[in-house]
Amino acid sequence: MENYKNLGAGGTLNIVLSIIVAIVFVVGMWMMFVKAGEAGWASIIPIYNIYVLFKITWGSGIKFLLLLIPIVNIFISIKTQIKLAKAFGKSGGFVAGLIFLTPIFYAILGFSDAKYFGVPES
Secondary structure: OHHHOOHHHHHHHHHHHHHHHHHHHHHHHHHHHHHOOOOHHHHHOOOHHHHHHHHHHHOOHHHHHHHHOOOHHHHHHHHHHHHHHHHOOOOHHHHHHHHHOHHHHHHHHHHOOOOOOOOOOO
8 A cells, every 4th residue: 555655646647748748639629620611510429530530631531440449550540640641731740640659740730821732643
């Protein structure tokens, strides 16, 4: 029990940081969806937001079901971030940011002057 007596403050800090990251993620996604001509509220609906993201990047939202296939889902997730960057006219470095720091880079897409150019060609 002695090992857990100081966990209170750290646990609270983790919760606060998690809430901040979640808010940045949802607001960034909301603004990104609006730029792409989709409903912003879709960003707060858990599975529907992935459907809309795939609609923006792949042209067909139903392709999000590919995420249910083990191993394939890793490649599909990365390809989706690549297509998202291309859809907003961004380059390879931005793709790395989308993959590793998704909430921050969604906020950058949402609040910057980036424009949606449509579903990128494969």
